[in-house]
Amino acid sequence: MAVVELSKDELCLSGIEEFDVMLGGGIPVGSTVLIVGGSGCGKTTLSMQFLVNGAKNNERGVFFTITEPLFKLTKNLEGFDFYDKKLIESGMVNLIDLRIISERLGLDTEKYTVEDASALLDILKDIADELNVKRLIIDSITALCYRLQTPEMIRDFIFKLGSSLAAMKCTTLLTSEVPPRKFQYSQYGIEEFISDGIIFLGDFERKGDLIRTFQIVKMRGASHSRTKYAMSISSKNGVELAPLLRARE
Amino acid sequence: MANVLIDGLKERISNAIIANQSIGIILPGSNYPDLIQSLFEHIRSNPDEAWVYVTVTKPCENLFNEIEFIGDLKNIRFIDCISRAAGISKAAQNCVLIESPTMLEKLVIEIMNTFRDVDVKTKKFLVIDSLTNLIIYNDPEIVTEFFYLIINRTRTKNIHMVSIAIEEEELDKYLNRLIYLNDKILKVRDSFI
Numbered sequence: 001m002a003v004v005e006l007s008k009d010e011l012c013l014s015g016i017e018e019f020d021v022m023l024g025g026g027i028p029v030g031s032t033v034l035i036v037g038g039s040g041c042g043k044t045t046l047s048m049q050f051l052v053n054g055a056k057n058n059e060r061g062v063f064f065t066i067t068e069p070l071f072k073l074t075k076n077l078e079g080f081d082f083y084d085k086k087l088i089e090s091g092m093v094n095l096i097d098l099r100i101i102s103e104r105l106g107l108d109t110e111k112y113t114v115e116d117a118s119a120l121l122d123i124l125k126d127i128a129d130e131l132n133v134k135r136l137i138i139d140s141i142t143a144l145c146y147r148l149q150t151p152e153m154i155r156d157f158i159f160k161l162g163s164s165l166a167a168m169k170c171t172t173l174l175t176s177e178v179p180p181r182k183f184q185y186s187q188y189g190i191e192e193f194i195s196d197g198i199i200f201l202g203d204f205e206r207k208g209d210l211i212r213t214f215q216i217v218k219m220r221g222a223s224h225s226r227t228k229y230a231m232s233i234s235s236k237n238g239v240e241l242a243p244l245l246r247a248r249e
Numbered sequence: 250m251a252n253v254l255i256d257g258l259k260e261r262i263s264n265a266i267i268a269n270q271s272i273g274i275i276l277p278g279s280n281y282p283d284l285i286q287s288l289f290e291h292i293r294s295n296p297d298e299a300w301v302y303v304t305v306t307k308p309c310e311n312l313f314n315e316i317e318f319i320g321d322l323k324n325i326r327f328i329d330c331i332s333r334a335a336g337i338s339k340a341a342q343n344c345v346l347i348e349s350p351t352m353l354e355k356l357v358i359e360i361m362n363t364f365r366d367v368d369v370k371t372k373k374f375l376v377i378d379s380l381t382n383l384i385i386y387n388d389p390e391i392v393t394e395f396f397y398l399i400i401n402r403t404r405t406k407n408i409h410m411v412s413i414a415i416e417e418e419e420l421d422k423y424l425n426r427l428i429y430l431n432d433k434i435l436k437v438r439d440s441f442i
Contacts, residue, residue, distance in 0.1 A: 207351045207386065230354030237362065242354040245394045 006221065012135070012171040015053025016046075018229065018241035019214075027197065028221040029134075030166035032158070033173050034141070034191055037201030038180035042212060042233050044073075045080070046201070047137045047173045049238040052082050054135040055092035061135035062094040062127060066143040070097050082238045094131060098144070112147045117157050125164045134170055141174035142187050151190050158194045185217070196220040201231065214241055258287035258437065262411075265433050266291070266374070271400065271410040273431035278415050280437050281306075282315075288376065288411070289316050292325055299367040300325040300374045301360060305350050305382040308332040309341040328359050331382075350386035353395045360399065364408055375403055379413040380427055389423035396427045 011026030020026050027033060037043045044067075051061040065073055073095060077083045087093040101123060102109050107116045128136055138144060145154045158174070165172050174195065176186045185192035185200070192198055198217040203210045214231040216224045229241040258280075265272045276284055292300050302325055304312065309329040313319050320342060327344040330352075340346045345359050364373055377383070377399075383392045396412075403410050412431060414424045428434060 206391075207349075209349045209351045211352070211354065232352075232355045232358050240358050240362075242357045243398060245353055245391050245398070 012059075013053070013057070014050050015057070016049065016239050016241065019239075022216055022225040022227070022229070022241075023219060024223045027171055027219065029171055030169050031171055031196035031220065032162035032165065032194070033171070033197035033199060033219070034176045034185060034195040035173050035199050035201065036176040036178055036185045036192075036217075038178055038182075038203070040210075041201035041203055042231060042239060043175040043177075043201060044076075044139055045233055046199075046239050047139060047175060048077060049080075049082055050173060051093055051135050051137055052084070052087060055087045056084070058092075059134040060092050060094075060131055061137070062096060062131060062133045063137045063139065064096050064098045064124070065139050066098045067140050070095055079235050080238050081236050091131070094133070096127070098138075110147065111149055112153075113149075114153065117148055117153055121157060121160055121164075124161060128165060128168060128170055133168075136165060136170050136172045137175070138172070139175045140177050141191055142177040145186075145188050145191065151188060154188055154190045155194060158191060162194060162196070192218075197222075211244075213244060256287075258284055259290055261435055262287055262291050265435060266409065266411075270432035271404070272412070272433050272435060273428035274411065274413045274435045274437065275416050275428060276413070276435075276437035278417060281413075281415060284413070284437065285312070285378070286316060289319055289322075293318060293322060296322075296324050298324055298372045298374060299364070300376065301328060301363050302326070302376045302378065303328045303330065303356065303360065304378050305330045305386070306378050308335055308337050309344045310337065313341055326363050328356065328363065330356060334386075350383060353383075353387065353391065357395070357399060357402070361402065361406075364406060373406070373408040375399075375408050375410045377410065377412040379415055380424055381413075381415040381421075384421065384423060389421070393423060393427060396430065400430055 006028055010029050012029050013020050013026040035043045035047055048063065051063055054061050088095065099109060102120065105119055105123065107120065112120065148154045148157055162172065174191065176191055178184050178186065185198055197219040200215045200217050202213045204213065212231040213228050215228045216226060228244050230244045232240045274284065304327060308331055309327045325343065328347060329344050330347045330350040333346050333348050334350060347355055347359060360375060367373055380392065400410060412428065414428045
């Protein structure tokens with residue numbers, strides 16, 4: 001596929017050095033990227049670091065959580081040096097519990113009808129528009145898709161969300177939960193085809209220790225590396241990447 | 250005898266380091282304490298150099314206890330790959346703990362992060378203590394890959410490496426291959442003075 005070289009303004013920097021190098025500069029602005037991984041692979045941390053790094057660069061962001069309550073999310077965040085409470089207080093980083101929004105909209109919290117999905121989509125777009133966000137996270141799209149009842153609804157929801165946010169030049173990360181050690185990109189087999197990019201976070205065992213891995217599978221519009229990297233998460237530096245040592249992987 | 254050995258080692262280490270070469274040191278286990286003493290004495294006498302010391306042999310705390318002046322050195326930082334595996338969770342001063350000696354990629358990240366804060370003009374040195382112990386915890390092939398990666402990365406960043414291999418009856422074939430990747434080899438024998 002031909003790739004047009006993008007200018008600096010057309011790239012959304014993750015702020016994670018090796019990641020941006022692998023992408024040839026950054027994620028093309030307005031892309032919808034699936035962050036795929038099993039439990040404990042670092043999907044939430046990677047997404048949050050992406051959001052915070054953007055906010056530090058004057059790009060407002062919003063994080064919609066469905067999988068954990070806000071107090072737990074912020075408590076975990078406080079453990080990382082990249083986290084700055086002032087970014088939340090100033091409104092540069094917005095954390096929103098999507099379940100509370102659903103309740104306020106009077107939606108069935110377990111199963112959405114077509115109308116429910118449409119109402120939710122509208123509210124997400126409105127929030128993104130009103131806050132003028134340039135980075136948006138949904139953690140996780142799997143939990144949201146679970147409430148959408150048919151593959152058509154899932155496809156329609158992600159497509160419309162992605163298109164609207166792209167028009168706002170907002171780059172979106174959708175976390176996708178998959179079973180451990182399985183090379184699949186989503187639970188419903190639809191999300192990956194509508195997304196512009198896929199980043200696969202995995203792990204494997206080495207002498208009883210679990211080594212986290214990071215791989216860019218797809219990124220439309222970017223000439224990116226597809227090499228598998230080792231991923232480290234530390235409280236000091238958050239997510240960091242290093243070439244994976246492959247002998248007897 | 251020990252003092253003569255230490256002085257001899259100090260001189261050989263200092264000469265090799267002046268030449269800005271990466272050095273592989275092969276020595277019998279019985280000379281290990283003297284080598285470490287000599288190395289730290291060299292570091293103490295060169296406070297303008299920046300050193301990163303990766304220990305896979307002994308927990309950092311043990312090194313601090315054995316060589317008292319280490320605690321006062323301002324030009325060295327430690328990366329300890331063994332304490333956590335030994336159930337020690339408290340990091341000593343100037344020390345980063347790595348969860349396990351098998352986390353070699355994490356080790357690469359920590360080494361490069363530690364040097365990142367050092368001024369470009371400062372002479373930088375990395376000690377791997379030791380390749381022998383890395384091979385105990387990892388498959389030799391992966392240690393080989395790690396060593397190639399770290400030697401290439403350090404060379405591009407103008408960091409000079411000192412890697413230690415402990416030889417008993419004869420050097421393991423993998424260690425032999427690795428240690429000879431260095432620019433200079435110091436072979437220590439009890440009778441070398």
